[in-house]
Structure formats: C-alpha cells, structure tokens
Amino acid sequence: MAEGLKWMQCPVCKESIYWEIPTEELKQVKRFPAPVVVNHNGHYLICYLDSHYQLADTEIAIANVEGKAKK
Numbered sequence: 033m034a035e036g037l038k039w040m041q042c043p044v045c046k047e048s049i050y051w052e053i054p055t056e057e058l059k060q061v062k063r064f065p066a067p068v069v070v071n072h073n074g075h076y077l078i079c080y081l082d083s084h085y086q087l088a089d090t091e092i093a094i095a096n097v098e099g100k101a102k103k
C-alpha cells in the first residue's frame with residue numbers, strides 16, 4: 033500500500049475505500065483527533081485521525097447539510 037493511503041470498509045455501503053491522508057493539511061492541525069471528511073459515492077464519512085494518523089473514530093454523515101454561520 034502506498035504511503036499516506038488508508039484503507040477502510042465504508043460503514044454505509046460496505047465497499048472498500050482507499051483514501052489519501054491529507055498529510056500537508058494535518059501538519060497544521062494542533063489538536064487531535066482531527067476530523068477528515070471523506071466523500072464516498074454521495075455519502076460522507078468523518079474519519080478522526082490521531083496524531084500518528086491512525087483512525088481513531090468514524091462517523092457517518094449520510095446527508096451533508098451545511099450549517100451557515102452568520103457574521
């Protein structure tokens with residue numbers, strides 16, 4: 033497996049997913065676990081990575097509703 037790629041089974045559709053760890057972005061992160069949103073076939077998975085880029089937790093977001101903050 034290539035460096036920086038993570039394998040997981042999609043908890044929604046049970047397919048295997050390979051997704052790339054955004055290592056450059058994660059270097060900016062100060063607090064872990066850091067959420068990484070993975071778009072898979074229209075559903076969204078929120079994968080929490082710890083500071084060693086190991087999968088700490090996964091959440092399912094089937095409907096992606098964007099909450100808009102008011103200024």
Ligand SMILES: [Zn+2]
Nearest residue numbers: 042044045072
């Ligand atoms: Zn899926």
